[in-house]
Amino acid sequence: MESGPHNKWNTQVYEEACEWFLEFRVEEPDAAARSRFDAWMRRSPEHVAAYLEVAAVWGEPASHDQRKKWDAQVLIEEAAAEPENVVPLPQTQSSESQSGIAAISTRLELTALRSQTEPPANAVVLPKVRRSNVLRWPPAIAASVTITLILAGIYIWRTMHTPAYSTSIGEQRLIELADGSTLELNARTKLVVRYSDRERNVELLAGQALFHVARDPARPFTVVSEGMRVRAVGTQFDINKKRGNTVVTVVEGRIAVDASFDSSQPRGVMGGESSLLAAGEQLVVASHSQQKPAHPDVAGATAWLRRKIVFDAAPLSEVADEFNRYSARQLIIEGSAVNAVRVSGVFSSTDIGSVIRFIRERPGLQVTETAGEIRVRKNNS
Numbered sequence: 078m079e080s081g082p083h084n085k086w087n088t089q090v091y092e093e094a095c096e097w098f099l100e101f102r103v104e105e106p107d108a109a110a111r112s113r114f115d116a117w118m119r120r121s122p123e124h125v126a127a128y129l130e131v132a133a134v135w136g137e138p139a140s141h142d143q144r145k146k147w148d149a150q151v152l153i154e155e156a157a158a159e160p161e162n163v164v165p166l167p168q169t170q171s172s173e174s175q176s177g178i179a180a181i182s183t184r185l186e187l188t189a190l191r192s193q194t195e196p197p198a199n200a201v202v203l204p205k206v207r208r209s210n211v212l213r214w215p216p217a218i219a220a221s222v223t224i225t226l227i228l229a230g231i232y233i234w235r236t237m238h239t240p241a242y243s244t245s246i247g248e249q250r251l252i253e254l255a256d257g258s259t260l261e262l263n264a265r266t267k268l269v270v271r272y273s274d275r276e277r278n279v280e281l282l283a284g285q286a287l288f289h290v291a292r293d294p295a296r297p298f299t300v301v302s303e304g305m306r307v308r309a310v311g312t313q314f315d316i317n318k319k320r321g322n323t324v325v326t327v328v329e330g331r332i333a334v335d336a337s338f339d340s341s342q343p344r345g346v347m348g349g350e351s352s353l354l355a356a357g358e359q360l361v362v363a364s365h366s367q368q369k370p371a372h373p374d375v376a377g378a379t380a381w382l383r384r385k386i387v388f389d390a391a392p393l394s395e396v397a398d399e400f401n402r403y404s405a406r407q408l409i410i411e412g413s414a415v416n417a418v419r420v421s422g423v424f425s426s427t428d429i430g431s432v433i434r435f436i437r438e439r440p441g442l443q444v445t446e447t448a449g450e451i452r453v454r455k456n457n458s
Contacts, residue, residue: 089240089255089270093117094127120253243267244284247403247426249381257291258298263317263381264402264426284402285317287328287379305362306335308351315379320398322363326378327354334360336367384426390419393453396432403429406446411454418442 097114100106106114118124244250244262252260255272262268266284271277274296279288281302290298292311300307302318305325312330316323325334333351352360352367359373377387386399394416397408403426410416418439424431436453437444443456 090121090123090127091131094124094131097128098131240270241267242270246401246405254291256293256296259289261287261289261382281316281318283318285315285381287313287315287382289313290330304336304364308333308335314354317378319395322361324378325354325360325362326373326375327356327358328375328379329356331355334362334367336360336362380423381426386424386426386432388420388422388424390421392416393418393420393436396420396436397453400429400432402426406448407450408433409450409452411452415442415453415455 097117100110101114118128242250242252242260242262244264244266247264249264250262252262254260254270254277256277258277260268260270260279263285266286267282268284268286269280269282271279277293277296277298279298279300281300288298288300288309290309290312294310298309300309300316302316302323305323307314307316307325309330309332312332313328314330314332315326315328317326325332332354334354335351352369354360354369357373357375359370359375359378361368361370374387374389377389380387386403388396388399391399393410397410400408418441420435420439422435424435433444433446433451436442441456443454445452445454
């Protein structure tokens, strides 16, 4: 993986980490702010990593001094010129002790100057520094440059980029958005979030996700997925983007689905006639058709949240697509005749090998496994 914070974690997390760091540097947060920060840090290891890297950028201002303008000895001499910054040591110390303490004092002075933080209570350097003097110190300039770069980066990323979230094979992830809405991503899912003051938009590029939308009538929540747009306000629904169609399942509330969506239209505008779905209803959208199942299986559609995979007379091609979400060894179906075999059953996504064992027991099929893939073909013998 390439270096750089924007490659390690999404832009939104980086922005939040910078905002938290600045808040703690500018003023003393109250108990409520500390509680929110604690909750934010505990929400994801991604948050911890982002905050630590932002803190590391602040703690290394010397890296910005490529021309060595800020010599360490000059900084120490400037600090020593301010009587308030250094505590005189007792003269009864031995020369050896005084020499050691002087060395420690020098290191502490330089550390305090570089970090602009209060040294430990037992440090020789006192934190009694006047703001007027701090503003004149080159390390303060370096720190200001660092923060300016961070804020400039936030502005540029907000202008040119949008947060993208994805999951890898077998990974499931919960994303909490700024408005309180949550997105639960199934394995091998990718989506992009675009929030503004007027609208909330998500583009599902691949995979499956459960959307729990926080109610905000002033800002409609829309999800776009390859020619289909879903609009919701305060509801919960699942979208499964498959190879041949997209299945929309409503768990709570109501949604409007526009299956003839034109990407050239402005966001928030529905194209053509919309289908209204209530809790417990489902819509299967293909390239030129849409259908409401008479007996939708809402529990089966959201079984992935419980680490289950449900097949109801599914062709082997669909079984392979689901299997490949959870296995590094990809399942490949050879021949259209094999696809005529239908599979029904409930399997565990944490024991994905059970799907292969089930297929092996089907008559007329041959399963060949290698280190990198699993192939199913018709058994001609």
